[in-house]
Amino acid sequence: MSLFGRDSELKDLAALLYGPHDRGGALIVGEAGIGKSALAEETVAAAAVAGVRVLRTAGTEAEQHFGYAGLHRLLHPLRGAFDTLPQRQYDALTAAFGLSDTTGEPSVYLVALATLTLLVDAGAERPLLVVAEDVQWLDSATVEVIAFLSRRIDTEPVVVIATLRDGGTSALDDTGLTPIRLEGLSDEHARTLLNVTAPGLPPPIRDRLLTEAAGNPLALTELASAAADLEELPAATPLTERLRRTFTARGLGLPDPTRSALLVAALNDTDSIAEMLAATAVVAGSAPSERELLAPAIDAGMVTAEAGGVTFRHPLMRSAIISSATDEQRGRVHSALAEILGHAPDRRIWHRAASVPGPDEQVAIELDGVAERATHPGAAVAARHRAAELSADAGRRVDRLLEAAEAAVRAGRRDTAEQLVRTARTLSPTPRQQATAHWLLSGFEDGLREDLSRIGELAALASSVAAEGYTDAAMRILWGAAMRCFWSEAGADIRRGLLAVADDLPVPDDDPRLVAVAAYVAPVERGARVLGNLRGLAAETGRDPEVDRFLGSAALQVGAFDLAARFAAAAAPGLRDTGQLGALPRALTVLAWSSARLGDLATAAPVAAEAEALARETGQPFMHGLAVAVLAEIAALHGDYARSAALASDAERIGLAAGARPVLATVALTRGLAALGEGRFDDAFAELRRMHDPADPAYTPALRSYFLAELTEAAVRGGQSEAARELLAELEPTTRTTPSPALHIGFRYARALLATEDTEDLFTAALAADLTGWPAERARLQLAYGEWLRRQRRVVESRARLRAARQTFDALGFAAWSERSRLELRGAGESSPDRSADAGERLTPHELSIARLAAQGLTNREIGQRLFLSHRTVSTHLHRIFPKLGVSSRTDLAAALPVPPGTPRLPRAGEDGR
Template structure:
């Protein structure tokens, strides 16, 4: 075995890697090696693997292959292959999801238990959690390095799993090292994983490398190679060979771009090889694996005679491939590209057909080779591709699903089948936000003979992209007409889902009564019960004022089996929160969150947590609001829901504004405003104004607060939103009273009183109970305060505390000092229980001004716990084990243990049994 030559000019990079490896037993780390083709990523990764092994770390490997990128979880299959036996020890749902992802179990193969059904569409995250669990268990006995090379060609499912794992390595003795090319939209970039960007070698290092590997060049040749290579290590190795091949011919005056030039060099080298060796290389190039045995078998089919490993030696001698341990791999990806580009179309098809023949026991891999080998139509292959596309879509391999649907359409033997598959492709591309793909596929489908339902689906897709649907809904009639066509043609489920989207648009942009009537009429035509959860949410969003009573009434009469599904719970919660019944909505959202955690539906979980955070915030449950918003923001970033992340950040900004952290609140408001303005997102713009108004109010700038908050109530302002304006009623009333602008806001409150007569909206009515005495004249104020306090605000503790504060302040300013102390004391205690620090300080100052000593309690332990630590502590106090908590929060049980080790001293406890009392004390 030849000695490994040292890497030249990479001392800095190797130092970074050494530091990470050295820290592995104590903490987990991730590093992404990023750079252009040939820059030395693979060499650096290989050296990292050697150093890790020398340190006693165990190394798991996977490598991306361009032709393998269409196979979901192919990279994960490589990575976990050496430890597949550990999958058997996973919890049931994780075990089932990971087995299904790796293709080792199906619903009918007899290996899945009763709880091990095939995964749902959102079970991708159960696969990711299962991977994290397996890797951390493997790392328990000795630190592990997961080494993934050429990740830009690893399937996207595996890349998302790697990003998921890499974010959660805080307490694990594990390193994830990934090499990939530059791509600003690549998953690891969006995940903000630590990066080490490789640039070209310095002039000195480049000269040393060239002298070491090609010392016989002439001075002119040496100068040319150094100039053209620009520090690229692969070019420094390969260009001397190309120049030598010129055999004394004049050097060309100009050169092709570096990558093309190197591909040409590889191709020229391959052309000199024996025909059988070239056939073998083409098989390796089109293959989606690196197993030597299957490549030899396929090459034998191509040439019609047995092919042996010895016939690969010429390719090894010319440094095109490496062979060892039963594997054959191209020395560099550009060599693979060169072989593929220089081959004929018929040659590539023959290689694919041969691989399909030898891969009879691996149906997914075999299918793609069959599809690549087909000339003309093949309905059976098309049907198999359609099934593969549905599986890929299930695992969020959206790009793969689109490609499979399109290829299936091309192979279809009828216009009907082709149209159906093109529509699937377009709808899947729409999920990616790929307008270019949708338009191309829709244009192709429109030329076919489609049925009425297919035409309706096609029209729906075109309208979604052609209209600025979320910014203007001046005419929703075409959308409702398409929904009606879907219903008439028998697809009631699709029609109800699309009608729900129309109602969301109506709530988002508030187009007026005409749109409301249009949607409600379509609801009445839908052959579904009136208490169907989706219809309830549709009605609530279409008519949040006029149908609020009906929505609240119907939800109170729902049977248990109607709301046992997490999605049904989410929809009912959405219906109730839209009409202001936040206390009831919070219960449904909490149940939905629990169910979505169990099912691993992280995308929906992020959105539901945002809804729960807003409910908790408005009701005064600020601990839950903080933890829900924090988790929602993290999960939304991870699952690709920027709208949910933005809304979660706004909850955090509102809490900060109420707590006097104005700088943070204004910063978030400005960032979100830029995002929301470009999208015409009225709800986010309304929340932005709420944040600014509350932050100004907390700083005592009452007039500025009025200016900010009034925009939400101005129908001509982009920030106007009728339903969300109810969140600002209390703040506007206090701000106006504080700067004597009550007459200026009188018209707004008169309109709100008229709305309150039409709806039982609990949020609006609670807010108006506060506003009436705050805006009343001196003669009517006291009666208003007493009436509001007697009307019951038990579901609105923050509103009640503010009402007590307002009443106590009013009494003190009326020189009724002794009487003012009791409501001020109650307000201070209420604010303290909520964790509203700045409001507690305000009440304490007023109480001291009344002559009663009042000291702000010491720093709350609540504030010393992060949101995630608070979640962990609450779950541990409820009796969940570390593993159960990890499953709920999508963390490893070791990370949960690390959180608890930090939580105990913060709460001054020494055991889990003390957590319940410690947490309870935080609320007193």
């Protein structure tokens, strides 16, 4: 039967199959019975005509707690290609499917990258259509993988079509899939459909059915067969409930053995007819044939049976069978399924857990084992939660609830984690359990939007937890409080309280966690100690990416941007290799922010672009905002003021919504830089001074002292030198407290620029300082010194300084500063060659990232593995990059994009030959 009233939707889906690959696919949304599955089936039929290969999966309520169950079904036809995957991807995928002895949870992002590789390679041979139905019931791991795919297939011969029940939310909502919302059929199409399915209905019944079906195709076809029941239901009964009652009545009319078999099929987590027959024999005490059991249900239009599987014609039919059974009947079926599933221990345990009516510690212990073996934290959440429900002991119940909450945190499911923690707190938890409950939620948004008194409460809690002997839990709580001091302004009293707790912990001073806490809480007061520890720990980079990430953040707080970039760069490869896409954007943002401050825009631009994309994908709004702000800063330094303004507005909107002061401080810096470049010196000073005003949301104690060079320059050029002197006098004591490199570099520059005497000595001293790794600051000093020399009529002497500044700014891509250097040189009687855009400036940040990796000799596959892209996408980007750079081969890229001196050559992907 053709679809009625869906021509527009079918046209859109056909365009995905036949058109250019510039859209990832479609997300079909609508209420139960509205025709989502029918539309998907029509698309599958069209794919067959077009020669497109189809891979399918579907969610079922019974499978939601089995990690990667839906993905296993989707990729089963491609299992022969698993051996072609790179080693890490192969290991992750086989671990996810339980095909290897690997223990622990594989990274969902490595599993997703393996899936992308398989699909793209298969699509190169024959285009692919991926169909995922009933996404609301797919396990969370599979949904995450499909979301990952959907964001990365725009240029691939792969189309994703997913169906989602109306009212549900999904990780697919923001993936770029074209939304297709199905509404009820028009009156004309509804009447046409009813004429086909029930031509003999009496007019009164027909009119009422048309009214109450409201254009729902399932209601029009299924209620018509039970039209007499319309008289028995009140008009207010929801349509879904009417359908469920219709299906229930249809099931009650079947023979008892068939009803038993249908209940087994409905409660089983596979569609296996063999399992259905075996479990039905246990329940019934006899073994009817397949035909005897299923023929009545097939004739009644309840199920279909083919290829060894039994499928309900609609999910509402499955739920009707389940809801019409008693608790005792459902328990017997689950017990029977557990009895026949000796070959599948985890499935057996889940059915055992569903069969017991009350607490059962033995089953709870077995569920603990399921959680420990889970290949995705979402599956562990379900197992721990059910184990908690079955716990006979209140203490064990709390432990299991908190273990479930910890798994929910790993899965990024904040609402679930909060609900589990709330439940645990109602059960009189011990001090240890209270401590665990507190630190569990600290990873979400680092306390943004919380009352600042919460930071003091966390300090007191950390102290009490430490007194109980739980040092690790105390440190976790303290870390959560310290992070809040970065994103918001807690005040001096709270900061002192946190430091007191940290000082009392029985932890060595150079413990990376303690170093990071001190840096976040007291970047000035503890700056010397933090810097000493950081320099001592710098020799150990590369051992633990999570430690390197903490230390990179700590170094940024104390103004050691060179160390921050070093630690963050060391952290990124390990986080990539293990697929930690939650932590990776944090390390990348620190690397981008620090690199931009150091003047290394060639590194900062692609890193910031990747950080922005990953932070958005992994739901980290404050890191997303900070990465966007860094991109805005880079655009301002390049002289692209229109793009900088747009990005700054985006970052400001995110920062204001989240209350994230560092984001707003970076926005203020960006606008100050743009104003300086455009000669709007009053605007520049006003923006940069915001960071020093405690009443301004951009006020940031940890960062405000690190932009003194820009602020002083704006003040001097805007005629507000005295205001700058007052500000420097206020900050002077900090220079005696901390050896922060950024602070002292900025202070030396500011003193020289504001000096009324001994100016030359101050410039000479500033340039004599160790500026290794700080080329932008050296060039800024050289430009200012050259300008001063020219004003002193020492024109010949000024040229060398101005020329050196111009060359550095040209190399760094600082367009406005390059132009200033040229103007000054022209005034000093020396012409400059025209500055052509650097090769990197002709590319988008994303393209630059790919081009630089290719220039270092990495293959397309290795680049894809590093950036979580398909190798075909990398190839497409390179074909766009070559003309932009005027090159014709990968070999030419190395000359067009030379690796800056001192940059370590990136290792190959190290995939051991797979």
